[in-house]
Amino acid sequence: MSTPYKASFPVGTKVRIAPRDRLERFRIEWNYHHKLQSEQLGYGDLTATVEEVSFYHGGDKLYVLKGVPGIWHEALLESKPEARS
Numbered sequence: 001m002s003t004p005y006k007a008s009f010p011v012g013t014k015v016r017i018a019p020r021d022r023l024e025r026f027r028i029e030w031n032y033h034h035k036l037q038s039e040q041l042g043y044g045d046l047t048a049t050v051e052e053v054s055f056y057h058g059g060d061k062l063y064v065l066k067g068v069p070g071i072w073h074e075a076l077l078e079s080k081p082e083a084r085s
Contacts, residue, residue, distance in 0.1 A: 007053040007061055007074075014080040015065070017072070020044030026076060034062060040070040047080050 009015050017023070023044050027036040033056050048065035056062055061074040 009050050013050045015077040016080045017046045018076045034071045
């Protein structure tokens with residue numbers, strides 16, 4: 001269980017956005033705040049850097065990603081593993 005009001009991905013963290021099929025499913029199934037916009041679907045599988053973190057009432061973690069439009073729910077982001085040499 002995640003901790004309320006504690007971001008899993010702090011500002012400056014590199015993350016990977018979920019694949020497009022997962023984004024599309026979230027867009028259909030999510031019925032609450034900050035719905036995923038159609039322009040965001042094209043960013044599936046992209047790697048981006050967390051620029052801002054905010055919290056919706058109740059503790060939902062929301063992210064703004066550098067150079068990527070929209071607000072992103074934590075459920076749509078994954079840790080970006082560090083490249084190995």
